[in-house]
Amino acid sequence: MKAFHSIIIAVALSSAVQVQAASGKKQIPVYKNAKAPVEQRVEDLLSRMTFEEKVLQLNQYVLGRNDNDNNIGEVVSKVPPELGSVIYINDNYAIRNAMQKRCMEETRLGIPMLFGYDVIHGFRTIFPIPLAQAASWNTELAGRAARVAALESYATGIDWTFSPMVDVARDPRWGRISEGYGEDPYTAARFCEAVVRGYQGEDLSAPGNIAACLKHYVGYGASEAGRDYVPTEISRQTLWDTYLTPFEAGVKAGAATLMSSFNNISGTPGSANRYTLTEVRKNIWKHEGFVVSDWDAVKQLINQGMAADGKEAAMLAFNAGLEMDMVDDLYRKHLPALVEEGKVSMADVDEAVRRVLRVKFLLGLFDNPYAPESTPEQRYLIPEYRSVALEAAVESAVLLKNNSILPLSRNSRIALVGPLADDAVNMLGRWAGRGRGEDCVSILSGMKSEFADVTCVRGCGLDSKEACNYEAAVAAVASADVAVVCLGEKNGWSGENASRSTTLLPEVQRGLLDAVAACGKPVVLLLGTGRPVDVTTMEPKADAIMEIWQLGVEEGNAVAGLLSGKYVPSGKLPVTFQYTDGQIPIYYNRRNSARRGTQGLYQDIQSTPMYEFGYGLSYTTFEYSPVSLSSSEVTEGGKITARVTVRNTGKADAKETVHWFITDPYSIITRPVKELRFFEKKLIRAGESVDFVFEIEPLRDLGFVDENGRKYVDKGLYHLSVGSSKVDINVR
Numbered sequence: 001m002k003a004f005h006s007i008i009i010a011v012a013l014s015s016a017v018q019v020q021a022a023s024g025k026k027q028i029p030v031y032k033n034a035k036a037p038v039e040q041r042v043e044d045l046l047s048r049m050t051f052e053e054k055v056l057q058l059n060q061y062v063l064g065r066n067d068n069d070n071n072i073g074e075v076v077s078k079v080p081p082e083l084g085s086v087i088y089i090n091d092n093y094a095i096r097n098a099m100q101k102r103c104m105e106e107t108r109l110g111i112p113m114l115f116g117y118d119v120i121h122g123f124r125t126i127f128p129i130p131l132a133q134a135a136s137w138n139t140e141l142a143g144r145a146a147r148v149a150a151l152e153s154y155a156t157g158i159d160w161t162f163s164p165m166v167d168v169a170r171d172p173r174w175g176r177i178s179e180g181y182g183e184d185p186y187t188a189a190r191f192c193e194a195v196v197r198g199y200q201g202e203d204l205s206a207p208g209n210i211a212a213c214l215k216h217y218v219g220y221g222a223s224e225a226g227r228d229y230v231p232t233e234i235s236r237q238t239l240w241d242t243y244l245t246p247f248e249a250g251v252k253a254g255a256a257t258l259m260s261s262f263n264n265i266s267g268t269p270g271s272a273n274r275y276t277l278t279e280v281r282k283n284i285w286k287h288e289g290f291v292v293s294d295w296d297a298v299k300q301l302i303n304q305g306m307a308a309d310g311k312e313a314a315m316l317a318f319n320a321g322l323e324m325d326m327v328d329d330l331y332r333k334h335l336p337a338l339v340e341e342g343k344v345s346m347a348d349v350d351e352a353v354r355r356v357l358r359v360k361f362l363l364g365l366f367d368n369p370y371a372p373e374s375t376p377e378q379r380y381l382i383p384e385y386r387s388v389a390l391e392a393a394v395e396s397a398v399l400l401k402n403n404s405i406l407p408l409s410r411n412s413r414i415a416l417v418g419p420l421a422d423d424a425v426n427m428l429g430r431w432a433g434r435g436r437g438e439d440c441v442s443i444l445s446g447m448k449s450e451f452a453d454v455t456c457v458r459g460c461g462l463d464s465k466e467a468c469n470y471e472a473a474v475a476a477v478a479s480a481d482v483a484v485v486c487l488g489e490k491n492g493w494s495g496e497n498a499s500r501s502t503t504l505l506p507e508v509q510r511g512l513l514d515a516v517a518a519c520g521k522p523v524v525l526l527l528g529t530g531r532p533v534d535v536t537t538m539e540p541k542a543d544a545i546m547e548i549w550q551l552g553v554e555e556g557n558a559v560a561g562l563l564s565g566k567y568v569p570s571g572k573l574p575v576t577f578q579y580t581d582g583q584i585p586i587y588y589n590r591r592n593s594a595r596r597g598t599q600g601l602y603q604d605i606q607s608t609p610m611y612e613f614g615y616g617l618s619y620t621t622f623e624y625s626p627v628s629l630s631s632s633e634v635t636e637g638g639k640i641t642a643r644v645t646v647r648n649t650g651k652a653d654a655k656e657t658v659h660w661f662i663t664d665p666y667s668i669i670t671r672p673v674k675e676l677r678f679f680e681k682k683l684i685r686a687g688e689s690v691d692f693v694f695e696i697e698p699l700r701d702l703g704f705v706d707e708n709g710r711k712y713v714d715k716g717l718y719h720l721s722v723g724s725s726k727v728d729i730n731v732r
């Protein structure tokens with residue numbers, strides 16, 4: 001995918017295309033000529049538009065029944081065909097095509113509408129939640145999952161997904177930690193690139209490709225105390241070295257759009273923040289697409305105390321650089337008067353419309369405005385899609401503990417207990433698009449296919465609303481060889497507007513584990529959660545623990561295969577598991593304390609987490625060689641190669657992810673104790689060795705960024721660490 005803006009510059013420089021109609025035929029307008037360069041078509045169309053037509057392009061309404069119950073407020077039901085975009089909530093392309101037909105044929109200029117939707121981890125084939133996909137460390141696989149999501153969306157008439165969500169998050173009380181790629185900016189950036197490319201392909205106008213939308217721009221993951229919609233306190237330095245990183249990567253990968261965030265960024269809400277929306281995105285990154293607000297975010301400037309009324313909110317958001325207004329209709333209502341009063345310039349309106357039209361032309365919507373005909377069976381859940389979902393589910397699970405009881409023998413007598421044992425909906429997670437419980441393979445169903453003798457007893461509900469029956473569960477365990485306990489969260493307990501004051505699972509679930517553990521049989525604990533949870537009291541009760549997150553439609557087959565050894569766990573944590581909520585926020589790439597040793601630690605609990613970032617077990621073992629360097633010295637513009645050989649010293653073929661961390665121990669802008677700067681996952685056959693190589697370019701891999709976004713690399717000493725070894729590098 002060429003970077004979004006490079007296409008623009010190329011076509012803008014091309015000579016004016018004289019549209020020569022075939023002899024005798026009527027001259028067609030340049031904007032309707034598919035062969036004309038995009039920039040020519042944009043300018044031609046813009047020059048033909050009335051002011052009213054321009055303003056309508058900057059608005060987005062909803063078409064279909066709104067399926068996000070957090071987003072209340074009057075939904076504009078009458079959708080004018082001159083409107084720029086709708087959130088299309090349906091899986092029927094015919095309704096969408098009917099609306100598009102009105103846009104193409106019943107309006108003066110025939111400008112196609114942009115149909116957007118929240119395709120976060122799949123449209124109908126639902127994949128693991130993004131936090132789980134990050135645990136796979138397989139960006140290529142995440143890209144393939146995004147590709148499937150794009151194909152299903154495109155076939156439904158969705159041109160634009162409000163994804164990937166790339167908010168760096170370090171507070172598991174915040175429900176939306178489930179939607180992103182964890183606590184590390186570098187990890188989020190790499191998954192962002194892969195997913196953007198998966199959605200947009202090489203040529204955005206090719207069938208099957210949809211526009212990406214980086215969200216929520218920016219810093220939403222820093223929400224105070226994990227509450228949602230609340231202010232965030234983010235210094236310019238932290239904005240650049242943490243929260244902007246994945247967005248910059250996404251823009252460079254060619255993402256067509258971004259979505260502005262609700263959160264107040266140290267006094268200026270993301271949806272009216274000129275620094276982020278214009279100075280950074282347009283002036284520094286040269287982004288040529290557009291930004292859509294989050295739901296009602298323009299109107300919410302009133303709640304946030306920035307605007308006195310809707311008109312002022314529209315003025316502040318628009319002048320900050322926010323091009324499209326989602327749902328609250330304020331741009332349509334107030335831009336005319338604001339332009340009339342000279343508070344908004346016509347030139348800025350034109351530039352905003354230009355960006356919206358550009359995305360529509362690059363998507364090919366003027367030339368191919370309609371979704372192809374197909375049946376649901378042709379569109380959704382075809383075997384190839386499900387196999388990608390299975391692969392993603394297998395690689396996303398993280399084995400956290402194993403007292404040598406996993407994998408289980410297929411002839412084991414298994415007591416499968418817990419509220420998620422026979423569940424077939426919560427595994428979809430939040431933002432499950434048009435996913436359905438009926439599409440899901442439950443853990444019970446998967447286990448029955450994999451093991452000869454499985455008895456299932458729920459024993460309790462997810463919370464205390466459902467009657468408990470520990471006795472029945474205990475009875476099942478008593479006559480089994482092993483207990484597999486499936487605990488976790490409802491899909492609605494994470495995601496938007498789903499903050500929790502504690503990450504402890506409900507007492508009723510922990511009570512079931514206690515009752516089962518008291519039977520004295522081996523216990524496998526499966527955690528189906530959308531966030532890191534406090535496992536402190538549960539850990540001693542289980543001989544094995546696997547974080548299975550919410551793995552999507554193929555969860556049951558993946559989990560059963562992982563427990564039987566058909567698949568070998570390869571996931572590693574993309575987010576730290578706190579020892580207890582009192583430690584939050586706790587993350588690996590923190591800066592050094594002023595004190596060393598035992599000073600500054602908690603007096604009442606350990607200060608180390610339960611499980612570190614990057615932690616995950618396998619059914620085999622790996623041995624890392626010491627790191628070798630092509631040189632320990634490098635100039636700023638030079639390169640050195642780091643290499644480590646990893647040997648699979650066990651009996652099972654398995655995949656291993658190698659994480660490369662750098663440390664700049666002394667810097668005028670102090671740096672995190674370590675920073676992930678490269679990772680790679682490879683299959684290593686039992687008994688064999690594989691080399692992992694990190695080609696280091698100092699500015700890219702050792703460098704940092706200052707509060708103005710300037711990248712730099714200090715000369716001097718760096719540490720490079722991988723596995724348990726660490727070597728020094730000197731930048732001269």
Ligand code: GLC
Binds near residue numbers: 068071087295496
């Ligand atoms: C929601 C979410 C955002 C989503 C949008 C449209 O409030 O914050 O992630 O894309 O509205 O559904």
